[in-house]
Amino acid sequence: MAFEPDRLDRSGPELAVMLKDLRKQAGLSGARLAVRCNISQSKISRIEGNKIRPSLVDVEQILMGIGAPPGVVAEVMAMARMAQTEWQGRRALHRKGLDKKQGELAGLEAVTSEFRYFLLSMNTGLLATPEYIRESISHAPPTQQAKAVGMKLERQAVLFDRTKRFTFLITEQAVRYPLLPPDAMAMQIDRLASLALQVNIRVGVLPMRVKFSNTPLSTFTVYDDRLATIETDLGAAVFRNPGDIRSLLDRFAGYETHALFGGDARSLLNEWAWAFRQ
Template sequence: MTFEPEQLGQSRTDLAEKLRELHKRAGLTGDRLARRCNMSQSQISKFETGKKTPKLVDVERILRALDAPAELVTEITALARIANTEWQDKRSSWRRGMEKRQAELASLESEATELRYFLPAMITGLLATPEYIHASLSHTPGDPSRTIAKKLERQAILYDSAKTFTFLLTKQAVRWAIVPHSALAVQIGRLTSISYLPPNIRMGVIPLGVVMPRGPMNTFTIYDDRLATVENFTGRMVFRDPRDISEYIAIFTSFERYALFGGEARDLLEQCADPYR
């Protein structure tokens, strides 16, 4: 399935309209449909008015309850999958203010209990030194000082023992020098220090030269089993469809098998830092 970013907002409206039309065509009362779906009537009403976006599993339950024809099932489930995907372009983030984006990330992190980060090219803000963060924002417009402060504030979440974090970095990500070599040595040292924060933090490093079945296409983050974000140069996709999230968890797990953890990861980090000291 392919789509343009502008389809994402429209798909939510189209999905609500299709569900509303199908319900009307079936001639069922809202209460009767709710009983068939094992949902509340108010929940279905919110789906049909566009006030709430149903998950794909909710749509499938409604379609079964309405005995929808196969061609409509295909069309409406495709709409539901698009509606559960969001495109956030970087230019919009810049216009709103990057510190607001930091507040959104902090909210996602506070709500999740298990967080997984796949970092094939750069180090994420939760693990970064102030100098590294400043360098990573060099391409963004405006004064980055407030954004840097917000990123550093977010790092306190690492010490919340009620949460678990798994960071998977490639050796390339560790050594990508967006800061001077002396600062990069300090940054790698921070990674080593954070790796000593078990049991809630696992720091994995994937060595170069390991034969792997698939390439490291994108940076992505998984929040529990309810949401995944995937980043590229111009923005990020947000996936809420459980099938998409399951796929990203499977990819993460496959990469995790090739990573070094604990003392082996720290030895590799030391090897990375040595040339920059």
């Protein structure tokens, strides 16, 4: 699932222009196309003006209404699929502010029932102690840090909503990465073991001795089956296309078969915490 940040940034406007040009080449007004597609004229206008992101179904209906040939359909659908992916570069995220990002995540968490996290190199804020959170955002402007720490801690309340289900797959590297002094790292691992006891939370550990993937790894999160994010050191990509989300769900299920859960996971976590204490 490779993506090019610059290409993703341009895909939405390019798709809008492409659909508008195809409509004009077909000699159709927006109103006539709307009737053919059973889509409102105002929505056609917003799609062509890049004011809204069309779904793949919207694009298929428009192409059928235009009567586009198969080659054009394939090209436009490839562009539409790319437009379903949003790239958020690291610099842009910093300019937006950590508090804005935390607000967006809190809103997403409020409407999600099932969460799946694959954590490659670090813990997520939902699982983190205050010390771990502070150190993880120490690169951010000092004016943003205090508020962001508070918002991250507030978001942890979602873990105790028993109507929501969480599965965290965490590599040994992510658990044991020494972000903090040894005693604080032991407390962070203790928190993981404690949360693993909660009925709506599953914590799966992937030890380094287990070869569980032949594909390039990235941290990713899937919210229900409707949205997913992949994080890299350069930024984050947001996926809304069902095919992309299904691919990540399949990958997650594959990793899950290699993870240790329950008592086995807690025993390993306790062993790692004790190693830090020694």
